[in-house]
Amino acid sequence: MFTDFRRILFGDPLPTAAEAEQRLTKIKALAVFSSDALSSVAYATEEILWVLVLAGMGYLHLSIPIALAIATLAIIVASSYYQTVHGYPSGGGAYVVAEENLGKWPGLVAAAALLIGYVLTVSVSVAAGVEAVTSAIPILFPYRVTLCLAAVALIAWANLRGIKESGTVFAIPTYGFILILLALIAVGAFRVVTGSVPLPTAEAAASSGGAQPVMLFLLLRAFASGCAALTGIEAISNGVPAFKKPEARNAGITLIAMAVLLGIMFLGITFLASSLGIAPTEEETVVSQIGRLIFGSGLLYIFLQAATALILVLAANTSFVSFPRLSAILAQSRYLPNQLTSLGDRLVFNNGILALAVTSAALIVIFGGDTHQLIPLYAVGVFLSFTLSQIGMVRHWRREGQRGWQWKAFINGVGALATGVVMLIILGANFLRGAWIVALLIPAFVWMFHTIKHYYAYVAKQLSLEGLEPEVWDDVDPQARHKIVVPISGAHRGSLAALHFARVMSADVTAVMVNVEPERTARVREKWQVWGHGVPLVILESPYRSVIQPLLAYLEKVDQRDHERGLAVVVLPEFVPPHWWNHLFHNQTAILFKAILTYQRGKTGKGRVVINVPYHLERR
Numbered sequence: 257m258f259t260d261f262r263r264i265l266f267g268d269p270l271p272t273a274a275e276a277e278q279r280l281t282k283i284k285a286l287a288v289f290s291s292d293a294l295s296s297v298a299y300a301t302e303e304i305l306w307v308l309v310l311a312g313m314g315y316l317h318l319s320i321p322i323a324l325a326i327a328t329l330a331i332i333v334a335s336s337y338y339q340t341v342h343g344y345p346s347g348g349g350a351y352v353v354a355e356e357n358l359g360k361w362p363g364l365v366a367a368a369a370l371l372i373g374y375v376l377t378v379s380v381s382v383a384a385g386v387e388a389v390t391s392a393i394p395i396l397f398p399y400r401v402t403l404c405l406a407a408v409a410l411i412a413w414a415n416l417r418g419i420k421e422s423g424t425v426f427a428i429p430t431y432g433f434i435l436i437l438l439a440l441i442a443v444g445a446f447r448v449v450t451g452s453v454p455l456p457t458a459e460a461a462a463s464s465g466g467a468q469p470v471m472l473f474l475l476l477r478a479f480a481s482g483c484a485a486l487t488g489i490e491a492i493s494n495g496v497p498a499f500k501k502p503e504a505r506n507a508g509i510t511l512i513a514m515a516v517l518l519g520i521m522f523l524g525i526t527f528l529a530s531s532l533g534i535a536p537t538e539e540e541t542v543v544s545q546i547g548r549l550i551f552g553s554g555l556l557y558i559f560l561q562a563a564t565a566l567i568l569v570l571a572a573n574t575s576f577v578s579f580p581r582l583s584a585i586l587a588q589s590r591y592l593p594n595q596l597t598s599l600g601d602r603l604v605f606n607n608g609i610l611a612l613a614v615t616s617a618a619l620i621v622i623f624g625g626d627t628h629q630l631i632p633l634y635a636v637g638v639f640l641s642f643t644l645s646q647i648g649m650v651r652h653w654r655r656e657g658q659r660g661w662q663w664k665a666f667i668n669g670v671g672a673l674a675t676g677v678v679m680l681i682i683l684g685a686n687f688l689r690g691a692w693i694v695a696l697l698i699p700a701f702v703w704m705f706h707t708i709k710h711y712y713a714y715v716a717k718q719l720s721l722e723g724l725e726p727e728v729w730d731d732v733d734p735q736a737r738h739k740i741v742v743p744i745s746g747a748h749r750g751s752l753a754a755l756h757f758a759r760v761m762s763a764d765v766t767a768v769m770v771n772v773e774p775e776r777t778a779r780v781r782e783k784w785q786v787w788g789h790g791v792p793l794v795i796l797e798s799p800y801r802s803v804i805q806p807l808l809a810y811l812e813k814v815d816q817r818d819h820e821r822g823l824a825v826v827v828l829p830e831f832v833p834p835h836w837w838n839h840l841f842h843n844q845t846a847i848l849f850k851a852i853l854t855y856q857r858g859k860t861g862k863g864r865v866v867i868n869v870p871y872h873l874e875r876r
Contacts, residue, residue: 580608
């Protein structure tokens, strides 16, 4: 029943061979990876105006040069990541670039900044989308946290069904938002040029009404606030392996399309807001005010508001695609738990998706789904990763020394300087409003990465076969009494201990390994020639990456073949870490397998004998 329910909820399992079929076309990839960046135009202009209005209404026209500066920065950042896409097609973005070109610690800082940024993107985007809904339907306001959690669960569910299906689900609302916003800009620009829409009078435009003069700091703060439009622009470089072949080319084209759309929509909204004399208010967003003036209050306006609310919620999907992939890359380097590298039934990183959903949901509950409390935490990590990535690309160009590397390095250097200054401004302006939390979390994450890496190194050292002699494990006096099966995950001291115990009990011993990672299986085959002591090693293929099912099927075959001798005895190797919390860093396959076998009678009707052979790791 559980299996049937799971298949209805998430779909049928997909074989590993179908991974290429699950990759995204450029059309779907734009919806999956760009929703965060494109949705930011719904509030980026408004963030600029909220700062400028402090100096008075007469200074709102400065939003145009500020928007042009941000658009220029977007071109620089997009150009940098375009080079990253082709230089690092395996994905990883800022982390891979910083780690390879600047070293371990800058790479880990970039990874920490990105992971924190992805979590905050989900929380802020969902909270902003729900805020748009509750603004239109005030009766739902008391339930905003519940609505936020439901939205997070819905997006997580769509991603657990597979990246291809999530691309289909999110394509329609994303392209709907793009079309309605481009229509608003086109119609609005036409009406402004032809004078068919009311424009602000010269007296209104010249009025100040502000409490303080324009200062350099105020302009920089407005620039930094508007840079929210750049969040999410790095997502494509993290997810290059999700594209159809040729991956790098398709990812590069999608990145260019995203940057062009982002620039047009951001500049268009800013131009209309300035031309129409729009000022930010608590009651109505800037996009809504523009929509009322251009479309009226009819169907097009309703569609605009609905599409805006929907894209803000779906902007969280960018993180649900990028966070699991970056987590998997870090886990492969042993900076995060191994479980994050596992592909689920639908060829997505289930554990990474669930980790992001739980973490972002916790943030929403802690901050009550209030975007005003969450936004000060936002963007610091994003711009820190931008800066490290572009510094890394400068060193990359210099090290390669190809023709024209000076110009490329200059572009990345300017980008690094600009994003670095923006990061410092954001941090300084919002430090007391909550940015200090991110400033503390980033080094905390780096410490966590370092600790996990050392833990795995300590485990590998204790399980290593280095320094052992094969003859030490050969002092047995076998007596052929039972058929014994020893499932192993690798050739290490834990599996040798179980194998030694099995050979003491019987001469009829077979080791079994499920082939989930071909490279690892090949290494085990090679080691087995030395450490197997003549025990046959059976490799079970698993096209759906399941470990339990192939082992159960193999045991059924053994039982049918040797039914007169009863059920085969299963000897399970299990290494035991010194602390209970160390179990969080390991797959609990042995425990699950033992639980299943304990309650499985088999076709003979007899209970199976399952023996655990623990191998205790020493304290560090």
